[in-house]
Amino acid sequence: MRDSREPQTEGSVSTRSRSGRRPGIWRRPGASLLAVLLPLVLVLAALLAPVGEAHQTRERTPEEEAAKAAAKQAEREQQAAEKRTQREQQAGIRSNGKPIGRGTSRENGSLSITCTQVIWKYKSFPDLPGNTVTERITIGHAPSTEKTFTFDGPEGTDVVPINAPPGPGAHAYHIDGWTKWHTNGVHGGFDIPVVVKCAADPALEVEKLQKIAGASATYTSSPLGGQVGQTVDYEVLARNTGNVPLSLGAFSDAGCDAGTITGGPGGEPLTPGATAAYLCTHLLNAADATAGSYPNTVSLTATPPQGEGSPVSQTSNTVLVEVTQATPPSNSPANNPQSNTSGSSTPTPSSGTLPFSSAQPPRSGVLAFSSTTVPRLQGPQGCVRGKFHASVKSAGVASVSFYLDGHKLRRMTAHSARRGLLSITIDPTRLNLGPHRLLARITMVKSPTASRAVSASRTMTVLRCASAAITPKFTG
C-alpha cells in the first residue's frame, strides 16, 4: 500500500524584533549617568557616520556594489514571501502562488492529494446548474494534465485517480493541484502543492482475447465457435497498472502455434499505464475437434527496476473456442455475403443493441456493402462522467449522422472513405442521470454496381452516472 504524506507545514513567520530595545533598561541603577552620556555618544556617532559611509563608498568595488544590490533584492523577496505566507495562512491555505482572482480557496473549495487520487471539493458556488472549473494536476516534473469539471448547485466533488510514481530514491516530491473558475458570475481559484512520498507498487494485468481469422468481428474474451481448418487469432494485452516501469521477459504461449508470436514492447520497459500487445495464432485441428474445445490461457512475469519491488506474475483469463468438424458450405460466401456458413460463429456483440454480423465482406476487390457489413458504433461502456468519444471506423464509410436521445448532434462526412474514421466528442455533464440512446446513421460509399448507397443505423447506450464520491445508502 502506498502511503501519502500530508503537506508539510509552511515555514513559520519570522518573529525577529525590529527595534532591539530591551524593556526595563532605563530603570537600572546608574540610569541617570547613562541619561547624560548617551546623548553625547549619539551626537558624536551622528557626526561621524556620514563621513565613514562616504569613505566606504569611495573604496567599494563594482563586485561589492553588485553583491550589495543582490542582498537588497534577496531581502525584498524574503519580505514579500513572508507577507504572502501570512496572507495565505490567514486564508487557511498553503499555496505556491497568490490566490487567483476573487473567491479564496477557504470559501470555495479544498483539495486533498494522495498517491492514488486527487479529490477536489467545491462549495459556496452559485446554486445554479453547470458550475464549471478547470483543474490541472502536475506530478513532479511530469507534464501537467488538465480537465474541466462541471457540477450543479453550490457544492461539487471531483475525484481524479492518479498514479504517482515513487519518488527518486527515498525522496519525496511535489504533486501540485491547480484549479481556476470563471462560471455563473463568479471567478477564483487556488494552487496547492503537496509533498508526497509514494512507495513502488509494481502491478500487471494480462488479458487474452480471440477472434476467428478473417471474420470482421473484433477481438473478444467470449467463447467462440470454430471449425477444423480455421485459424484463431489471439491477442494478449499486458497492461502496466502499477507505478513503476516493468520489463517483460521473453513471451511464450503454449496455446499458440510455434513461430506465430509477434508484437510486444520490443525489449523496452513497459511504462506505467502503458499496454503491450502480443499477437499469435492457432490452426484448429482434428485433435481440437475431438476434445470439443480449445482453451487458451497465458501467464506473464514482469520485473520492476532494482529496488522498486518484486517481480509480479499474472495469469490471463481463459478464452475458449468450441471446435467442430468442418462442413462443406452450401453457398459461396462471395455470392451470399449474409450467410454465415464459415461457421465463425458465436456472434458476441460487445456493445450496442443491434446484433453484429461476423459475416465476411466479399473479396472481389470492389467495395460492396450490405447492411450487415456496416460497422459498429464504438464508444464507452459503463459510466460516463466526463467528455467521451463515440466513433465509427471502417473502410468504406461515407458519412455518419449522430443522434443523442433523438436529437441530431452532427453529420460528418469522411474526408477519406478508405480511412473511414468518424468520431464525435460528447460532454455528458448536462445529461440527466441514467441511460441515453446514442444513434449513428451510417452511410457507406456507393459501389459502382449498386443502385444506391447502403445505409444502416447503429445504436448504443450511454450511461450517465453520479459521482463515485458520495454518501452511500448502505445499511451500515
Next chain:
Amino acid sequence: MSAAGALAAALLALLIPTVPAPAQAQGRLTHLSNLHTQTRWTYPSYEAVVRGSPTSRSRALGHLRFLTDDGQAEIYIALAEQTAPGAQWVRIEIPGRPNGQHGWVPRTALGALHTVDGYLHVDERALRATLYRAGHAIFSAPVGVGKASTVTPTGRFYVMEKLVTVNAPIYGPYALGTSAYAPTLSEWPGGGVVGIHGTDEPQLIPGRPSHGCIRMRNADIARLWRLVAVGTPIEISD
C-alpha cells in the same frame, strides 16, 4: 441423518434425473464463470426482461437495471451462455431481494464481457474477510458483521460498485457496494444494500455490531478497495 433428512435426500435424488435443466434441454450450454478464478461480468445494453428459463415465453422475474441506488452503473455476472438455433441466452445473477436469484436474458441485452480473477470470502463465524486471486490468499482482515437482529446475509454475491465516501465518517474513507440485500431492512433508504466499508468505531472490529453491512478498519478497507475489482464474487458463509 434424521428420517426427514433421509426422505428429503431420497426425493431429491428421484427428482434430479427426471427434471432436466432447461438450458441443457434446449441448446448447447457454455459455462462462462466459475466464480473463483474466472468470473465474467457485463453492463446491460437495454432494460431487458429477466426470465426464469432461456425462452421468451418463460415467466418474468424482473428487468435489467442501468443504475444502482447510489447512481452507479449496475453490472451483472454472466454465469453461462446457451446457444440455440436463432437465439442466445445468458444466465445471470439477479441482484435484489430475495438474495440468490438467477435468471436468463438474451445475449443482445448485455454488452461486452469483462473478466476478473479471484473472489472475496467473508467468514461470519471467524469474523474475517479473505481475498483470493489465482487460488492464493492475497489479503485478509478482521471484519464486523450484522448483529443477531440484522444479520449479514449468507450466499454468493459480487462487488457492484466502488465508492469514495463523502461526509459520512460512519462508512470510513471507502465503500464497496455489493449485490446483497439485508434480509430484514427492506425499508432502509436505497433498499437495504449490504456494503463493505470502513468505520469510525474500529474498536468494535472484529465483532457483530452492524445492521448487515460488513465493516472493516479504515486501513483495511483502503487496501481492499485498491485490490478488488468491480465484478469480483463475494462468498459470505457462517
